[in-house]
Amino acid sequence: MEAIEVRDLRKTYGGTHAVDGVTFTVRTGETFGLVGHNGAGKTTTVECLIGLTRPDEGTVRVLGEDPARRRRALAQRVGAQLQESSLPERIKVAEALRMFGSFYQSGNDWRQVMERWGLGPLARKAFGDLSGGQKQRLMLALALVGDPEVVVLDELTTGLDPIARRETWQLIKDLKTAGTTVVLVSHYFDETEALCDRIAVLARGRVRAMGSPSEIIAGTGTASLEEAYFALEGTDR
Amino acid sequence: MKALTSLTATELRLLFRDPASLFFMMAFPLMLLVLKRGESGAVPGYIAMIAAIGGMGALPGTVASYRERKVLKRLAATPISPVLLLAGQLVAQVVAALAGAVVLVVASIVVFDVEAPRNVLLLAAAFLLCSVMVCSLGFVIAAVVRNTRGATLIGMLVMFPMIFLAGAAVPRKALPDSLRQIGDFLPLTPGVQALSDGWSGTAAVFPIVILTGIIVAGTAIAAALFRWE
Structure with a gap:
């Protein structure tokens, strides 16, 4: 298929x-x-x-x-992680995941996605304060919060x-x-x-x-x- | 609807997390009120000023940064339309201005014994129209000016003269004739007028019609010129 x-x-x-x-x-x-x-x-x-x-x-x-x-x-x-895309500087990791989670009819629970991708300890950190690797990990988690078949x-x-x-x-x-x-x-x-x-x-x-x-x-x-x-x-x- | 609520709540949280927005929409108007020793006629103008600071001072830079930093593009890759983010930004600015206005009105009545507004319904309608109107102008600026710094700068350059010439920050009576005539053509002037009418209870249709017209025209222009990237 x-x-x-x-x-x-x-x-x-x-x-x-x-x-x-x-x-x-x-x-x-x-x-x-x-x-x-x-x-x-x-x-x-x-x-x-x-x-x-x-x-x-x-x-x-x-x-x-x-x-x-x-x-x-x-x-x-279909989940996507786009080149050079970003989020508002002051949004917190948990807020971003919860907000993106609300866009999908079904999907993963955003809290589970957050824990699954090791973002739990960063939940209250602002996007602008994340390191490059942490940002990418969040963007990847956001691509997966809707439980996509294709990423x-x-x-x-x-x-x-x-x-x-x-x-x-x-x-x-x-x-x-x-x-x-x-x-x-x-x-x-x-x-x-x-x-x-x-x-x-x-x-x-x-x-x-x-x-x-x-x-x-x-x-x-x-x-x-x-x-x-x-x-x-x-x-x- | 769930997505719009969530976007608006997030935008509102971001707005209240911004020290500049918080100061200019909450504390600054109160400071002016104290300096004016609670002069009753000034309050409707200050309400218009709060709305203008949010809609023209803050909104263009925020929207331009969402475009420049590809936040809008990232949203376009989700099931929602990026238009919803702009709608969320609009609602958040209106709600933040409302919060600033309520604090101001309560302080003026409780601390300075200003006479309470005569027609609360009309005042509320005038506030809503004035607030949406300045946001529509903010969207026009964000549509015309491409980068974040430029949009913020133009927003400020449009907003500051307007709050003085439209009678929001200082009464128009205090202005020389020539400057007062400029004010006749500024979109914030009918906003101040409608808010004053609501406060004093003299229902006047004209400013309301003008405000509605500016909202329709501003939204149409912004929609036609806006670039998502």
Whole structure:
């Protein structure tokens, strides 16, 4: 069963092809990675998945529905952590979780989510006073408070220190164990290699390769995903 | 409805957590009242001033920061519409202004023996219209000015002259003729007028109609120009 189907997706901003014919599917329960450097089209693709951006061409189906037409209904079942999004500086952790919890018809109890993701001790702390890792953990918890079937995480670990990154990895592995479908956007190769069942390598708005990390490495005859990526990209930077 | 209630409650909590809002909407009008030794005619103007400080002084910066810091975008990825956050911000500003106004009115009656308002219903209607009107202007500022600092600055630059020229902070009688004429064209002037009418019990329809017109026009302009990102 496919949780996500993207076929021939195209999106142009002011003459630039942000996404130029992207096709992939994500199976239910799979952790799927979108890899590529900045400007490769990852975020545009993700925004099409959650209905924030309307594709110019192509079809997108998430849980069998069109996100551009059914954004709000789908948002009940799809959680998202957006790149660089934030909350009001003075909102407290518990308030944010309770408020987001009120947006969903069914869903997890926000107190349980707070404890589950280790945010209990921070309950009364203001968003503006949290560390980068704590903020990301809260944004991840907010993506999960509605008990989603699909979770989209855009650059979840960017800017985190190595310990916080490893902690976040464990949280994502826990999601997979619980059967949640995860779309992980990242430009860290170690991360996608450690977490993803399959990945799509994006460059200049197109899919350059798709498969399990080991398949992609084997396909390019390189030793690591990072080397494979540069081989596919055709630039050695 | 559950989401709107929750958003409004949160916005109100954030507003009361902001020392500047608390001071200018609660303590500052009381200080002016003490300086004026409880002059009875000043209270309706101060009520308009409290509303203007919230709706034009605070709201544009807050809304612009929600856009700039991608708070609105994050809400767009939930089942609710980000419009609800703006509605929550509006209701929170009106409620905060109401709290400031009630404190002021009670203090003026209890401490300074000001004669109680003659027509409480009309006063309440005038307050609601005046408060929503300044918020609609605040949304226009947040729609036109893109960044947080700019929106806060423009909000202040519009709000401060207006509270003086519209007769909110000082009576218009005290102004020179030329400045008083400017006041005739300012949207807060009918707000002060409607509040004064409610207080003295002289029902006048004209300021109420004007306020309603400004709310409709302001909301339409803000809705047409507002950018979510």
